Amino acid sequence: MAREPFYTGLVVDKSLTQKYDFNPYYAHIESSLGDPIIIDGTAFINLAANNYLGLAADPRVARAIALAAGRYGASMCGTPIATGSMAILTRLEQRLATFAGVEAGIIFPSAYQANGAIFLSLAGPEDLIIIDHYAHASLIQGVRLAGCKIRPFLHNNMDHLRKVLSKTEMYRRVFVVTESVFSTEGSLAPCDEIIRLCTQFNAVPVIDDSHGIGVLGRSGRGVLEEKNVVNFEGIYTASLGKALANAGGFVGGRKAFIEYLKYSCPAFIYSTALPPPVLAGVEAVLDIIDAEFPALSEKMWRYKRMISQGLVASGFNVTDGSAPITSIMVRDLDDCARLAKMIHEANILVTPFVPPSVPVHENKIRLIAGANLSEGTVGRVLDVFQSIGRRMTAV
Amino acid sequence: MSLQDRVIRTIEKNLEGKERTTITPATDLRHDLGVDSFAMLIIINALEDEFSITIAEKDFIGIAHVADIVARLQQHYPDLKEP
Numbered sequence: 001m002a003r004e005p006f007y008t009g010l011v012v013d014k015s016l017t018q019k020y021d022f023n024p025y026y027a028h029i030e031s032s033l034g035d036p037i038i039i040d041g042t043a044f045i046n047l048a049a050n051n052y053l054g055l056a057a058d059p060r061v062a063r064a065i066a067l068a069a070g071r072y073g074a075s076m077c078g079t080p081i082a083t084g085s086m087a088i089l090t091r092l093e094q095r096l097a098t099f100a101g102v103e104a105g106i107i108f109p110s111a112y113q114a115n116g117a118i119f120l121s122l123a124g125p126e127d128l129i130i131i132d133h134y135a136h137a138s139l140i141q142g143v144r145l146a147g148c149k150i151r152p153f154l155h156n157n158m159d160h161l162r163k164v165l166s167k168t169e170m171y172r173r174v175f176v177v178t179e180s181v182f183s184t185e186g187s188l189a190p191c192d193e194i195i196r197l198c199t200q201f202n203a204v205p206v207i208d209d210s211h212g213i214g215v216l217g218r219s220g221r222g223v224l225e226e227k228n229v230v231n232f233e234g235i236y237t238a239s240l241g242k243a244l245a246n247a248g249g250f251v252g253g254r255k256a257f258i259e260y261l262k263y264s265c266p267a268f269i270y271s272t273a274l275p276p277p278v279l280a281g282v283e284a285v286l287d288i289i290d291a292e293f294p295a296l297s298e299k300m301w302r303y304k305r306m307i308s309q310g311l312v313a314s315g316f317n318v319t320d321g322s323a324p325i326t327s328i329m330v331r332d333l334d335d336c337a338r339l340a341k342m343i344h345e346a347n348i349l350v351t352p353f354v355p356p357s358v359p360v361h362e363n364k365i366r367l368i369a370g371a372n373l374s375e376g377t378v379g380r381v382l383d384v385f386q387s388i389g390r391r392m393t394a395v
Numbered sequence: 396m397s398l399q400d401r402v403i404r405t406i407e408k409n410l411e412g413k414e415r416t417t418i419t420p421a422t423d424l425r426h427d428l429g430v431d432s433f434a435m436l437i438i439i440n441a442l443e444d445e446f447s448i449t450i451a452e453k454d455f456i457g458i459a460h461v462a463d464i465v466a467r468l469q470q471h472y473p474d475l476k477e478p
Contacts, residue, residue, distance in 0.1 A: 359429035
């Protein structure tokens, strides 16, 4: 095989970014996620990161990470099953399980890897996975890898889910997969209803709480606390890289399930454990949540309300999600690119979502204001959007 | 109701969103309706229920327009009767 045709065949369609001389992806950040952040030497307001509680640059977290690096070093240099499981790892796994409201848990290098891997160990050709149409790419990839029958259901549509569940007698195992918070629009899944339907039809609920852990619930423990779920009989996954401000993916559930995964899931068995300093960082964030969640949560939600209301007042069409996420909806792809560029030129970092990340004509620009921002910063954001709204109306 | 009308009605009932153009045989599933691979699966499953058939997903590869769905149904399930 000639190698050159292989490389010339690897084409990325950059026509839109070339047309507007602007690429919003892979911004070159030179600072921590403070306020402001520095991109290519310029100060920006960060509304892109999933840093809901604003703890990514918290000095207490950084200090805990540095101390752990001094005590444990950089790496386990191997997989827990083969080279040993550090006490800090097993301690955090149990702490996260208790925090989220499940019996036991394990930590993968990332939530994407966890979601992408667990179904391969649990489902086969004789099984069925029912999944919300708008579920995250990691879940979609995971269920596809399992090689079982897949039946998507209409987004958050419980009548449709019930209809699909009513025709599942021929399958050995049935799973219902959803996210607690859908991250591009901020909509919440009716997880209590989904769990109830799963119980009625003997299905196993699988809930990805990546955007819910540290955000939802009276004390920030996520969707199970939010929905008052006790003795959860399903599978729980969550990212440690959003509100928990570090990295990694948590999978929780009953002890038997976790024990099974530890000896059957190749992505877990053959992955090097997260570096100990990262585990210490998660512990530090959990300490802060335990002590300060009401105050952090109040700021997070206040900023969300300010931004949503400000955008509507400036003429933007925004999603009416119930999570601390606000997305501007832009039907036309070119309009979305133009708007994203105007926001960037005003030194605000946001996340544009275009197909295939979202359906055609459902382009979105997502804004998440972390609790580390000041009210003055959020006020400046609203001033910028008021100005952009006027310019767009004039055009 | 004709086969085509039943297909269109089934698609209408199995898409998210409220604002949408009128669906006709010429409607482009992806560009006009935003149908992705999972939405296509939802539509196929709904057609199975509507016509009480089992559809092999491979028979619906390469579908672009609503008319293609009608044609594939006629091709692979010739016994489908108008009610």
